[in-house]
Amino acid sequence: MQMITGLGSASLMTVIRETENSLKELEALQKFIPYAPCTTSYGVGWKGLEAVRYRNSSTSVEFTLPPVSYHCLGLISRPPEKLHLRYEGVKLETPSPAGSIAVVPAGSHQVLLQQGRKDALLIYLEPSLVARVAAESFELDPRRTVVPPLYGLNVPELRASMLGVDAELRAGSEGGSLLVESLANVLAVHLIRHITGPRRLKASADGVLPRHKLRRVIEYIMEISEAIRRWREWRPSSISAPFISRGSSRQPPGWRRTSM
Numbered sequence: 620m621q622m623i624t625g626l627g628s629a630s631l632m633t634v635i636r637e638t639e640n641s642l643k644e645l646e647a648l649q650k651f652i653p654y655a656p657c658t659t660s661y662g663v664g665w666k667g668l669e670a671v672r673y674r675n676s677s678t679s680v681e682f683t684l685p686p687v688s689y690h691c692l693g694l695i696s697r698p699p700e701k702l703h704l705r706y707e708g709v710k711l712e713t714p715s716p717a718g719s720i721a722v723v724p725a726g727s728h729q730v731l732l733q734q735g736r737k738d739a740l741l742i743y744l745e746p747s748l749v750a751r752v753a754a755e756s757f758e759l760d761p762r763r764t765v766v767p768p769l770y771g772l773n774v775p776e777l778r779a780s781m782l783g784v785d786a787e788l789r790a791g792s793e794g795g796s797l798l799v800e801s802l803a804n805v806l807a808v809h810l811i812r813h814i815t816g817p818r819r820l821k822a823s824a825d826g827v828l829p830r831h832k833l834r835r836v837i838e839y840i841m842e843i844s845e846a847i848r849r850w851r852e853w854r855p856s857s858i859s860a861p862f863i864s865r866g867s868s869r870q871p872p873g874w875r876r877t878s879m
Contacts (some may be wrong), residue, residue: 644687645669645743653680658788662797667803670788671745677738684729685848689743690766691723692806694781700735707768715771720778722810740785742807752807757815767814777809 641660648658654675661669669689698714705711707727715721723729725746750761783802787795 634872641745642669642810643689645671645689648684648687651684653682660788660799663791666796666800667745667748668799668806669783670784671741671743672739672788673741673787674736674738679732679734681732684731686726686728687743688725690725690746690749690810691721691727692721692742692744692777692781693808694740694742694778694785695719695721695723695738695739696740697736699733699737701733703730703732704770707732709768709770710874711770718773718778720769720772720781722766722772724766724768726730727768740781740788742781742784742806744810746804748803749807749810752804753770753811756808757811759811759815764811766810772813773811774809775815777806780805780809 646661652673654673656671657674658672659670695715695717697717700714702714703712705725706729746766749766750764753759753764754761780802784799784806787799787802
């Protein structure tokens with residue numbers, strides 16, 4: 620039996636190298652931060668995102684962060700007493716409230732000056748995942764899907780997803796990689812929804828149903844057809860369906876009686 624190698628194996632090795640390089644990139648970023656994280660997901664094997672939690676009591680620190688290839692989502696659990704922050708068109712002179720979210724697009728420089736204790740969760744989301752979700756779930760051109768710089772967001776759905784990642788970061792239980800991969804997709808969906816705003820799916824110009832709606836219609840028709848087939852197999856030949864007694868205890872397979 621001949622083993623076929625080639626593009627599949629090469630692609631896998633490319634993904635492995637890119638993952639290793641991304642982790643090295645984030646680990647190198649830590650050298651620019653004057654305090655150590657209390658928890659990280661580095662080396663755990665998560666897909667789609669990495670997470671870091673900081674809890675520091677520095678009196679006053681100032682530092683500059685170089686750009687990285689991830690989108691960074693920051694959830695502020697406890698803001699510092701004072702904060703000066705600049706990145707990609709954002710310039711802040713006061714801390715945002717607890718529970719607010721900041722979004723730093725990939726490739727952004729950051730300059731921070733903070734004073735007082737700070738508690739924050741940083742989630743580094745892979746741009747390729749955001750682009751894939753934008754194309755598959757929102758029918759957007761991934762080449763034109765831009766993640767803007769945002770700060771002080773109050774988006775409950777996005778915050779809940781980030782807290783889910785934080786809970787898994789703290790627990791470190793088995794199956795965490797699969798759970799976090801799902802949360803990464805959820806984060807991307809809520810982020811894109813916030814960026815694009817409320818939108819309805821466009822109707823097809825030629826009257827053809829979109830593929831996902833067509834699939835639901837076909838599934839519904841198949842369910843009804845199966846129910847009719849079971850009814851015909853169950854129904855006594857001498858009794859017609861409309862005249863079956865309401866008190867009858869016999870029911871066709873797969874059917875449930877409902878009270879009116």
